Amino acid sequence: MLLNWIKSNRGFIVLLLCFGVFRTAVADWNPIPSGSMRPTLLEGxxxxxxxxxxxxxxxLTDMILAHIDDPQRGDVVTFSSPLDGTRLIKRIAALPGDTVEMRNEVLYINGQAAEYETPDSVQELVQPGHTLTATRWTERLLxxxxxxxxxxxxxxRSSFDPVQVPEGEYxxxxxNRDNSADSRYIGLVPRHLLIGQAHRVLLSADVLGHWAPRLERFGKAL
Incomplete structure (x- = not known):
């Protein structure tokens, strides 16, 4: 019975296998479940x-067969958390060999402080019926x-002591610095746990506003 079903549906099975390999080895899409990357990425x-x-x-593994390119500062990447394996999306702030620290929200890399310009105050809807005041800045560094x-x-955690990033880690x-489970909490990310680089928003829906489509975000580059 099973063999007959496989024979009669082998084309569909091959298609599913090819699709699975494509998603796990070539390209994937990643829904954004939280506000940790606001304002760059939004829930939905x-x-x-x-x-x-x-x-x-x-x-389907973290086994690296070949290196293609090296991650760069500023890349938005998906990765498996070194703490519990959860898939996360964050921005690479420091590379192997960098010395990085944070003092009262100001990021320093190799002794150079980031510059913060163009402040803007907005009301962030963090959950239905509850907003917080957010201050947004353009952060420039290196x-x-x-x-x-x-x-x-x-x-x-708005401050941490200088840390030198080891080889092979990021x-x-x-x-969204006050609402992000990033390296301040989960530690540095080894290269083999990096899944890929996020390039653009495919589509978007306002999960806090009755799932209304946000058409202006469709195709937005990161």
Whole structure:
């Protein structure tokens, strides 16, 4: 019975296998479940992830078969948490060999402090019926810039002592600095746990607003 079913559906089975290999080895999409990357990424965004950005891996494993390129500062990456294996998405802040620290929210890499410009205050809807005031800044450091934010009234790890990033590991931070389980809490991320680089938002829906589509975010580059 089973063999007959396999024979009669072998085309469909091959298609599923090819699709599975494609998603686990070439390209994938990643729904954004939390606000840890606000304002760059919003809950309800679905991002396109290039799994071949850095390494070729054996499908369904973390075994690296070949290196393609090295991660760079500022890359938005998906990875398996070194703490519990949960898939996360953050921004690479420091590379192997960098010395990184944070002093009262100010990021330092190799002794150079980030510059913060163009502040903007907004009301963030963190859950239905509950908002927090967020202050957003453009963070510039070592030729890279991104929009980051801090939340008023939220306690977070806003300072840490200098850390030299070892070879083969990366320090990652969320753009929403007061609401992100990043390297300040889960530790440095080994290269073999990197899944891929997120390039753009494929589609988006407002999960806090009755799942209304956010058409202006469709195709937005990161």
């Amino acid at each position: 965004d679905v991002v396109l992830v290039n799994r071949l950005a850095y390494d070729v891996k054996l499908p 030729g890279h810039e991104r929009r980051v934010q801090w939340l008023q009234g939220v306690s977070a 320090l990652v931070l969320g753009d």
